[in-house]
Amino acid sequence: MKIGIDKIGFYTPHIYVDMNNLAVARNVEPEKFTIGIGQSKMAIAPITQDSVTLAANAALEIITDEDREKIDYVIFGSESGIDHSKSGAVYVHQLLGLKANARAVEVKQACYGATAGIQMAKGHIALNPESKVLVLGTDIARYGLNTGGESTQGAGAVAMIISANPSIMELENHNVYLTNDIMDFWRPIYSDTAFVDGKFSNEQYILFFNKVWESYKEKSGLTLADMEAICYHLPYTKMGLKALRTVLEETSEEVRTRLLENYELSTTYNRNVGNIYTGSLYLSLLSLLEQKEDLQDGARIGLYSYGSGAVGEFFTGVLQPNYRDHLKIDAHKQLFNMRKEVSVAEYEEIFEETLPKDGANIELNISKDPATICLAGVMDGKRQYVNKLS
Ligand code: HMG
Numbered sequence: 205m206k207i208g209i210d211k212i213g214f215y216t217p218h219i220y221v222d223m224n225n226l227a228v229a230r231n232v233e234p235e236k237f238t239i240g241i242g243q244s245k246m247a248i249a250p251i252t253q254d255s256v257t258l259a260a261n262a263a264l265e266i267i268t269d270e271d272r273e274k275i276d277y278v279i280f281g282s283e284s285g286i287d288h289s290k291s292g293a294v295y296v297h298q299l300l301g302l303k304a305n306a307r308a309v310e311v312k313q314a315c316y317g318a319t320a321g322i323q324m325a326k327g328h329i330a331l332n333p334e335s336k337v338l339v340l341g342t343d344i345a346r347y348g349l350n351t352g353g354e355s356t357q358g359a360g361a362v363a364m365i366i367s368a369n370p371s372i373m374e375l376e377n378h379n380v381y382l383t384n385d386i387m388d389f390w391r392p393i394y395s396d397t398a399f400v401d402g403k404f405s406n407e408q409y410i411l412f413f414n415k416v417w418e419s420y421k422e423k424s425g426l427t428l429a430d431m432e433a434i435c436y437h438l439p440y441t442k443m444g445l446k447a448l449r450t451v452l453e454e455t456s457e458e459v460r461t462r463l464l465e466n467y468e469l470s471t472t473y474n475r476n477v478g479n480i481y482t483g484s485l486y487l488s489l490l491s492l493l494e495q496k497e498d499l500q501d502g503a504r505i506g507l508y509s510y511g512s513g514a515v516g517e518f519f520t521g522v523l524q525p526n527y528r529d530h531l532k533i534d535a536h537k538q539l540f541n542m543r544k545e546v547s548v549a550e551y552e553e554i555f556e557e558t559l560p561k562d563g564a565n566i567e568l569n570i571s572k573d574p575a576t577i578c579l580a581g582v583m584d585g586k587r588q589y590v591n592k593l594s
Contacts, residue, residue, distance in 0.1 A: 247358050277328050282343055315482055318340065323517075346396060376521060382416050432505060474487055
């Protein structure tokens, strides 16, 4: 039985800052951000968006009533969850009007959470072929104003339905995964911004890639020539390129050119959104599928997932017949076109506007946020979500 990605939805907030302007404000050459880091625009989450609303808005794009009947498992991959106890999945389950007979859990391992969710979903579908699983990768990446990681922030979510006989991509089974306890990036419970050892994190990302790729080749008997493209977890778009370059010598000029060209297309969305942590790899996949018009059915795509701390995984998927008919290309074009640029000063103000930490109530103005699902405030320690359509 084929199991894989049946649908993919995406959401990113309606405001962004231009990386050229951020560079000027931070006294660095714009090319450092636009070429050296490889980012053009950075999505900013207004206070009315959190990991729950981003995920729910992404899922809203793909969910039909038939899905509502079949989804019996919601897996919320995130490292910017809103509660230490209750999962974001339970809120999303309610906001989407899913059936009560469902499991709903949150999965955490830095940017690897959604990949873990997909693998759990595959197991569930193998046992329950009639079911569907909603897997969410949703995050707001925050390092802090004027920090080394600031240019690699972002906000957004990817929602995927995993099912039998998927419409978009069958997930193959030669997965290779690796865990090692390292401190390259972490976020202690008391902090709402990440701590990072930037250079070390880059090195570990590449080291993990090299290790899982070597084992993958042994396990599967496949090589770079069998991959139409490789999509990477993209904390910033230069990162995957650095990893890809370490293996290109293994293959022919023709395959090298193909992989490099397809890599560029797989970074278009990420370049304009920034790091969305758990969703970044799947945003890169979406970018490739939607930007490369002549990508053929049957093509095999490699996927490299990395979550600091760290867990890495390499796996592959094969595109299904007429997969393009199941993408939301126009909706995503519109989502990007409708965004508004904010100045660096406005971005700083939005960044510093946070929810009360002392349990005080707050009512938020959701009229400026065009998202369908918004955070409208906090009452008695409970987040108040609004679906403007219901
Ligand atoms: P930095 O010190 O600001 O930048 O840190 P740099 O000095 O290393 O420069 C960056 C690149 O810009 C270099 O290119 C420069 O040469 C180039 P490279 O040599 O690396 O190819 N450059 C220029 N290029 C053109 N014109 C110029 C120019 N000037 C310089 N004028 C760093 C960069 C990414 C370390 C920092 O932003 C950071 O700490 N970010 C956060 C950590 C991160 O993203 N790590 C990635 C791997 S870990 C990961 O992916 C997991 C993660 O997503 C978290 C999770 O799992 O939850 C982060």
